[in-house]
């Protein structure tokens with residue numbers, strides 16, 4: 306069954322349960338973002354979250370972390386209900402440099418003016434695209450990530466079988482692993498990769514990925 310817009314809103318409900326697998330994974334993502342900010346150079350930083358959903362990962366860190374006010378963030382999310390959630394959540398914070406863009410994060414054009422970023426979040430993306438799209442996306446990360454910038458990403462569901470190929474693609478694209486956290490049963494992976502290469506000029510042409518019709522939870 307293809308997901309409806311309402312489904313992608315409801316997809317976040319397990320994050321509200323302290324004992325859910327998703328909340329356990331989310332805590333590792335938040336720790337990964339926090340550790341990345343701990344190590345970031347002084348000055349303003351840019352962050353982009355592709356398929357941000359309700360940004361349960363990035364927003365709490367921006368609110369709590371001492372560097373949170375130094376971040377100019379773009380949240381790219383296709384589902385308008387999630388965008389409404391984001392606007393509501395942002396309205397109750399003192400954050401003023403977070404932009405919500407209702408757009409297709411699979412379209413290169415959606416990143417206009419915000420890349421290369423110091424921090425790119427791709428959480429839940431590889432879990433919902435096929436390996437071919439994952440490899441194509443990783444092959445263009447040198448346009449999206451600044452030198453010494455970081456990618457925080459997750460995968461799970463059936464796509465966990467592609468994790469070794471995805472990790473190899475990151476290495477081939479000039480990204481070094483900073484941290485890899487696997488679930489005890491290896492059902493999910495939370496990873497941080499640092500870009501050790503030189504950025505290529507961003508092109509607004511083309512498609513990075515499209516979600517599979519049958520998504521992963």
Ligand SMILES: C[S@@+](CC[C@H](N)C(=O)[O-])C[C@H]1O[C@@H](n2cnc3c(N)ncnc32)[C@H](O)[C@@H]1O
Pocket residue numbers: 313314316355356357358359360361362381382383384387408409410411427428429430433515516
């Ligand atoms: C698996 S959820 C991940 C949400 C969040 N990144 C997280 O890990 O908690 C995927 C999100 O991507 C959104 N989405 C799906 N296809 C998209 C696309 N092409 N561009 C932008 N957002 C998309 C969905 O609406 C959903 O909120």
